[in-house]
Structures are given as C-alpha cells and as structure tokens.
Amino acid sequence: MNVNTIINNLEAKHPGEKEYLQAVHEVLESIETIYNENPQYEAAKIIERLVEPDRILTFRVSWTDDEGQVHVNLGYRVHFNNAIGPYKGGLRLHPSVNLSILKFLGFEQTFKNALTTLPMGGAKGGSDFNPKGKSDAEIMRFCQAFMLELWRVIGPNTDVPAGDIGTGGREIGYLYGMYKKLQMENTGVLTGKGLNWGGSLIRPEATGFGATYFAKEMLAVNNDTFKGKTVTVSGFGNVAWGVALKVTELGGKVVTISGPDGYIYDEKGLDAEKIDYLLELRASNNDIVSPYADEFPEAKFIPGKKPWEVKCDIAMPSAIQNELNGEDAKKLIANGVQYAAEVSNMGCTPEAIEEFQKAGIPFAPGKAVNAGGVAVSGLEMSQNAMKLNWTTEEVDAKLHHIMSSIHEACIKYGTQSDGYINYVNGANIAGFIKVADAMLDQGII
Structure with missing residues (x-):
C-alpha cells in the first residue's frame, strides 16, 4: 500500500471532501506498516474496499413550519461498513452537515465500534436542518418527514441509528414514534431512547x-x-x-x-x-x-x-x-x-x-476516547433484545470495562520501542485488524 497514491486517487474521486480525506489519511498512515506485512490484505484489496462506504442514501426532507411555510432540507444516511455487525452511528442535525462530514464520521465510527468489541458496524447520517429556535411541533414534523425516507433502510439487525449533535431525546422520540408506526413493530431500532420506553441508564452521560x-x-x-x-x-x-x-x-x-x-x-x-x-x-x-x-x-x-x-x-x-x-x-x-x-x-x-x-x-484520539457513547448504545441494544433493563451500576461497570479494554488495545498496538505510547496508531491498528479480518472471512462482497 502506498498512502499517497490512495489519497490522491480519493481526492480525484471525491474533490473537496476535506474532513473525509483527513480521517482516511490519518488511519492509512497508522496502518501502513502492518498492512504491508500482511499480503492477504492487499490481495483482497481491503483498503480500497474499506475507504469507500457500502452505500449512501441522500433524500429530500420537506416539512412545514408553524406558519404553514414549506421548508426543504437534505437528509443522508451513510452505510460505511457492516463486517462485524449491523450499521451503527448517530444522526446529526446541524446546518454544517454535508456528505464529507458524514463520510468522515461513518469511517471513524467503523473503527470506534470495532474497538468496543461489540458487534456493531459503522454508519452516520443526518440533515442540514437546524433544530435551534424551532418549536417542538416543527421539530416533530421534520423528524417525521425524515423518518418517512429513512425507515426503509434501518432495522434492529440492519442499521441502528442514534443521537448526535442536534439530536437528543426529544428528536429520538419523534423519530422512533414514526418508525414504529410505519414498521408496525417495537424493536428498539434507535438508541438514546427515553428511560420509560426502552432507553438505557447513563446513556446521556x-x-x-x-x-x-x-x-x-x-x-x-x-x-x-x-x-x-x-x-x-x-x-x-x-x-x-x-x-x-x-x-x-x-x-x-x-x-x-x-x-x-x-x-x-x-x-x-x-x-x-x-x-x-x-x-x-x-x-x-x-x-x-x-x-x-x-x-x-x-x-x-x-x-x-x-x-x-x-x-x-x-x-x-x-x-x-x-x-x-x-x-x-x-x-x-x-x-x-x-x-x-x-x-x-x-x-x-x-x-x-x-x-x-x-x-x-500522551495524546489519545476520539475513536478510542469517545467510544463510551456508542458502547452504551450497544448495551441499550442488548437490553432491548432481551426485554430488560440493567441498573446504573451494571451499565457503568460494563462501560468502565469496555473503556479499559480499549485502552489495553491501544497499549498493545501503540507502544513504541522508546516506550512512548502512540495512542493514534494503537487505536487505528486495533480497529483495522478486527474489521479487515472479518472482511477477509466473508469473501469479496
């Protein structure tokens, strides 16, 4: 693998997507040596397959404000990689949302989710809709219109979205209510739900x-x-x-x-x-x-x-x-x-x-440090599947264990000969190996 060649090819195919290209470049620099030491990865073109999302859904979201005026926003869902489990990643509602940001977040999510050791793939989605200054009724109408498009591609064993910037408990509630009505099932497909209808304790924290x-x-x-x-x-x-x-x-x-x-x-x-x-x-x-x-x-x-x-x-x-x-x-x-x-x-x-x-x-990257959010989302999925709720102490203990395990993986793959722990390399290599080996096991798809 030649990092510069791959990045140049991606820049030609995806011009202007600076956040996405930055995220890919960081990972490729970290894994270059281990990748080149394992010819099976190159033979299966793991990198070329891994840096491109499985699919991208882009759609129009039309909704009316409280004055009866019609507004149109763009909605997205990026399915990046599901080699180790259903797609998992948040829905961001913010005026800055664009495809580059969502691809970078979905790419990062793939490795972050792998680090948790839970069976979750990487995805991200959202809209350039700005919830700030909107009434509850306006946010409800937007979320319902958004879900009218999204519900076809999500499910408990397919893709499990969550909250993110601009998407809190209120928005998750409106999204889930519409999903449940359309799908006619109550399977806990979104995470970050209210505690009285399937959410997990300590998820906000x-x-x-x-x-x-x-x-x-x-x-x-x-x-x-x-x-x-x-x-x-x-x-x-x-x-x-x-x-x-x-x-x-x-x-x-x-x-x-x-x-x-x-x-x-x-x-x-x-x-x-x-x-x-x-x-x-x-x-x-x-x-x-x-x-x-x-x-x-x-x-x-x-x-x-x-x-x-x-x-x-x-x-x-x-x-x-x-x-x-x-x-x-x-x-x-x-x-x-x-x-x-x-x-x-x-x-x-x-x-x-x-x-x-x-x-x-010592510097540690977000894909390792902030994995606690998606980890507890994964624990929420488990609780929903088993139709039960764990106590605060149980969830917190599991979270603490997951974060300690992620740190151990960073130590394992990131400790340099001089003793300095390169947490960036450690996190990227640990996440990559898990995803890449799963992709090898599942053939060229």
Missing part, C-alpha cells in the same frame, strides 16, 4: 464518563490520577457535562466550558450546582455560554476565543471536529499540559497531534 475512564487509564500508566488535576473542556452539552461530572468525582477540577460566543474560565472549578446549570443553560439558548458568568460571578467570560490558552494539566476537546489546531497545541504545551484526550470526533487537527507527539505528551 456515557460519552463523557467513558472519555474520563479512558483518560484515567492514560494517567494510571504514568502512576498518576485525576486528583488535584486541572482540566480544560470545550463545549457544554451532554458530553462536557458527563466529563465534568466524572472528573469532579475523581478529584479533578474542570475550569472551562465553551460555545460559539467564546469560553468560560471558572478558576474554582465546576461543582454539582454549576454542572446541573450547564444542561439548563444548553436547553434554554442557542449554545451561548456567556450567561454562565452572570449566574456565577466568580467565573470569567472570554468572548470569541477558545479555552486552549488556559493553563491546565489535561486538555479534553469535547465539541466538534478540528476545534484544536497546531497553535492551540503549542499554547497548551507552553502552559505545561501533561495529557490530551480527544473527546470530540477528530477534535484535533493533524498539526495539533504532531505537536503533542513531538513534545512527548
């Missing part, structure tokens, strides 16, 4: 909890703990909330949250009252964080900037792709950061990752 468990393992390798550590976090939705809860429980201190308007610096750290306020704030406005400083005057609001200029021990980007760049990484390193754990999907640019690794800072 799962991504943040899982990320913190993974970071806890990173620290333990260095005989270190969260106790007394200062942590910077971006975003302020469910993921940041989950991180803040678990970091605080483990003795650390989260001092930042952020939104499109800037970031909050709270030197005292987020306590239980402040953490609860995060979700209230998110539900009541269009993602701006400045009201936090009005509610808690000891905190400072810094407009138009990112939190990576704040001195910290651990950086945990938790918002969106490419939110932390090379210059941000340099600032963090100059301020003495000791660890970086990418909670958002591809939250760091290649330049940022290079800076962390060059400085010897």
